[in-house]
Amino acid sequence: MSVIPQQYEGSTKREKVEHMFDSIAPKYDLLNHVLSGGVDKTWRKKLIKLLAEEKPKTILDIATGTADLAIAASTLNPKKIVGVDISQGMLDVGKIKIKEKKLEGLIELKQADSEKLPFSDNCFDAITVAFGVRNFEHLDLGLKEMYRVLKPGGICLILEFSQPQVTPIKQFYQFYSKYILPAAGQLLSKQRSAYDYLPESVKAFPYGDAFIEIFKKSGFVGTKAYPLTFGIASIYQGKK
Secondary structure: OOOOOOOOOOOOHHHHHHHHHHHHHHHHHHHHHHHOOOHHHHHHHHHHHHHHOOOOOEEEEEOOOOOHHHHHHHHHOOOEEEEEEOOHHHHHHHHHHHHHOOOOOOEEEEEOOOOOOOOOOOOEEEEEEEOOHHHOOOHHHHHHHHHHHEEEEEEEEEEEEOOOOOOOHHHHHHHHHHHHHHHHHHHHHOOHHHHHHHHHHHHHOOOOHHHHHHHHHOOOEEEEEEEEOOOOEEEEEEEO
8 A cells, every 4th residue: 555654643544644634634625626627526526416316315424524525415405414534634624614604504524433433334325435545544444334334225425536547648647646746735735745645545546447346345236437537536336
């Protein structure tokens, strides 16, 4: 798996990821939108469109970060959305956004580990994750926890970066992630190391068919992958 810069405290990947995201939380939304050219918003809209087909009433958003996806899911008229993340710094930013949008009664944010979810079995109609599963310390355990708390017949939708294979998109993406992304991260957030980690974590992540196989082994059925923007990202769908 990818190496997280040693400057972030902790002995485990989970602890290092927590401290890393705490450090970039204040500028995280700005960086995401600027560095992706705003296309991350389009990807989330695609996931929400897929989610809308299921009409879920209870939604769990894992690795919710600053709650962008949880807020987007509020348009589907669910009864309850719970967002969890290991980074309290990211959650604090998310809580401000939720309050500004007057969604406190609908969206609840909790600090929690994706591999030890504080929920009973079979309690959510839908689970969503955006750009979070590649940061799991143990991917298989995180996916099995999602399966455990999902209701029978429920849907899991995961948005994650992939690696484009089409020329010249592949070459441009490699150049962008190796040189432009870390430099821009340094300029905007003074945290270059966090944006060095991003392309490394994408490289190490088992995308496409490899991820689908792990998804299936965790119990999910009806699995599908939807490549986005020439394969730069993908949405993975599975049901219980």
